[in-house]
Amino acid sequence: MLTRKQHELLVFIDQHLRQTGFSPSFEEMKEALNLRSKSGIHRLITALEERGFLRRRAHRARALEVVRLPENVGKTPTAPATAAPASLGSPLGSPVGSNVIRANFNSAPAANAAAAAAAAVVQLPLYGRIAAGLPIEAMRDAGASVEVPAALLTGGDHYALEVSGDSMIEAGILDSDTVIIRRSDTAENGAIVVALIDDNEVTLKRLRRKGNSLALEPANVRYETRIFGPDRVKVQGTLVGLLRRY
CATH class of the missing domain: 1.10.10.10 (Winged helix-like DNA-binding domain superfamily/Winged helix DNA-binding domain)
Incomplete structure (x- = not known):
């Protein structure tokens, strides 16, 4: 009982x-x-x-x-x-x-x-702390991985990424969190994505389409939205989950 x-x-x-x-x-x-x-x-x-x-x-x-x-x-x-x-x-x-x-x-x-x-759990490749100056593939440590609940994953390839900074705190994403990313080169308007800017800067931001431009929005009032031409931004994946240790 x-x-x-x-x-x-x-x-x-x-x-x-x-x-x-x-x-x-x-x-x-x-x-x-x-x-x-x-x-x-x-x-x-x-x-x-x-x-x-x-x-x-x-x-x-x-x-x-x-x-x-x-x-x-x-x-x-x-x-x-x-x-x-x-x-x-x-x-x-x-x-x-x-x-x-x-x-x-x-x-x-x-x-x-x-x-x-x-x-059920699966092992995903773990990339380093997201930082300017490195495309996402260059951040990968071949020996690093993280155990992730299988229920977090949808169809397709996934990887994990350690977050650095507080630019997305109002979306519930904190410094040192581990985010689960579904690999993709497209994303819906308003999705949180891993974006490669000018082929050398990687960032985690919310994607907005504004006419012929793309806006990368932070979730922290201390940071400004950055707007780029469509040829300057490449989507490298979309956020599907988050892990945090207490």
Whole structure:
């Protein structure tokens, strides 16, 4: 049996993994469950681990794996017809009764498949910190790679790139983040791209088409938008994901 909060947390983690390919941070989980402290999240995760619903993957930041889901996942938790005796109490000190739901301890194949897909990882080539003066291929270290959740990747070739600077912070991209780039020489208007300028400067910016010109927009009011003729800018890939270590 799971308490209501345990159920809510498990469903939130599962949905976050499906949508992003990586587990949510403790802060995101705290806000989603409207809890006052992260210690409550830690206790809930520990309880879910003990019941076999969650697994922590060692030596990886923010790495939670959903092993199985309650049988009524996706539905609003409801009280069981018969409340458990008051003397039983929940492991976390929560009352057992109206806020307890029953879980299906027989792992469903679909849930197992979803958990396996979320846990799958691939190795991508890791380029150095993006900097002026080097085309993207010249930045590659043949021996460097990064482990990336497979769910982050779409069709095509991908590579990882370490971000330098704060020009994209308002888009949630911080200095030292690792961005996942899908290799492409075209991009939709408004996409965040890796752009090669004049064949020697590489930058990560939002691409805007303005008439016959191309604008590379930062996501930081301290930086100015740069506008170029179409023959001066070559798209080298589009942003599809981001990794961050805490």
